[in-house]
Amino acid sequence: MTLHCTWCTPIRTFLRDTARGLFIVTHSGLAMVGLGAAALVLALWWQPQWLHQAEGALFDWLRERQVLLSWLPENAADRATAVYLQDLPRPQAAVAVWLGRKYKVAPEPLAALVAEAHVLGKKYKLSPHLILGVMATESSFHPYVQSQAGAQGLMQVMTGIHVQRYEAYGGKLAAFDPITNLRVGAGVLADAIKLRGGSIEDGLKFYLGGYELTEDGGYVGKVLAEQALLDQVAAGVNVPVQ
Incomplete structure (x- = not known):
């Protein structure tokens, strides 16, 4: 005697339809993945800078999490005090090149200092070339110089006297x-110029x-004299390196 299963047929139909649907979805999903991969490759070929940006983002992510630290080098370029000359206005770039030749310093670090001197010049209403002239006279653009009196760095600031000014930057180091x-x-x-009634000469002496x-x-x-030479260089005059 054969038993008739009234619910087997619907179950078989359901399982068959489910399997067919999964096949269709999976097949379509793989096709979409393939199309997406092809589109991504085409886009990276068309815009190669996107690949560089993605690589940089991936490396930064790995560095932050110290993944594979033994072979992944640190990106120290972001900490370097240097900019490309082509990123500066032409007069500033000319000044950086001239100073580099005169003081035998690489022009890219000097370019960063020249650009910052212009920012500070606007802030304090000083000629940026005056600021650069002080740096040239004080340190010849060598950032680790120290005098016997304890003046340090490019501008030969007395760190012990002005230690509070460095607090905002992390301390005297x-x-x-x-x-x-x-x-x-x-x-x-x-502040020295202001204290001496606005006189550049007296302010420099006080500094x-x-x-x-x-x-x-x-x-x-x-x-x-250095300021005057830099004014000429920025104006396009061919000033010999003395």
């Missing part, structure tokens, strides 16, 4: 960061030695 030293030094210079200074040893003349 920031004196050896070129941009930080430039910013602090420009602020000290602006050099404070109230106790009696003879500047030609310091003011050197700074102003």
